[in-house]
Amino acid sequence: MTSIPDSIQLKRIKKQDMQAVLDWFDARQSKYYKIGWAYLKNRHDVEDVFHNTILKVHDKIGQLKEDNYFETWVTSIFLNECRSVYRKRNKQVLESSPETVASSPLESKLEVLEDLDQLEDIHKEVIILKYLQGFSQKEIARILNVPIGTVKSRMYRGLITLRKIIESGDRT
Structure with missing residues (x-):
């Protein structure tokens, strides 16, 4: 399967071609x-966010102002959907914790993700975007x-806050 260049794919997306959105x-x-x-730690919630984002991208593609920022625009929509699901879940006071595995690098990564949850959302999202996704500060x-x-x-x-949480071992 050959991949379609992004410029051609974006033209198809702008014509509201759902298959082009799905392929992208x-x-x-x-x-x-x-x-x-990183936000939700729940496969079903992440799938819901995917579906909602795909529909919004398809339906609101006309609102994209600059083609060069398409991926940035999509990421903004995706993050807003994550935040929305996260807020709804917290309002319902549901607690979910990942199953722990014997001490391993995976467990350490899960602990860091749990520690991220203790940060305010404004701090958490920039760390996720920078260190888990590799976006530049400008992006x-x-x-x-x-x-x-x-x-x-x-x-x-x-x-700074994350370092204090990790060093203190104050995991909730």
Whole structure:
């Protein structure tokens, strides 16, 4: 299967071709799944976010102002969907915790993800976007629609707080 160049795929997406949207997401499923998992830690919730995001991208593609920022625009929609599901779940006071495995690198990664949950959302999201997804600070600023200085300060404060949580072993 040959991949379609992004410019051609975007033209199809802009014509509201649902298959083009699905193909675009399929090629980036792993990336977005990691973002969703870092927020929600629930496969079904992440799948719901995928479906909602795909529908919104398809329905609202006309709102995209600059083609160069398509992926940034999609990521913003995806993050907003994650936040929405996260808020709804917290309102229902549901607790979910990943199953623990014998002490392993996987367990350490899960512990760090749990520690991330203790951060304020504004700090958590910049750390997820930077360190789990590899976005630059400039891209994060565009995704979150905030100045780059705000991204830097949120990241700094979030990392300081995360370090304190990890060093204290204060896991909830």
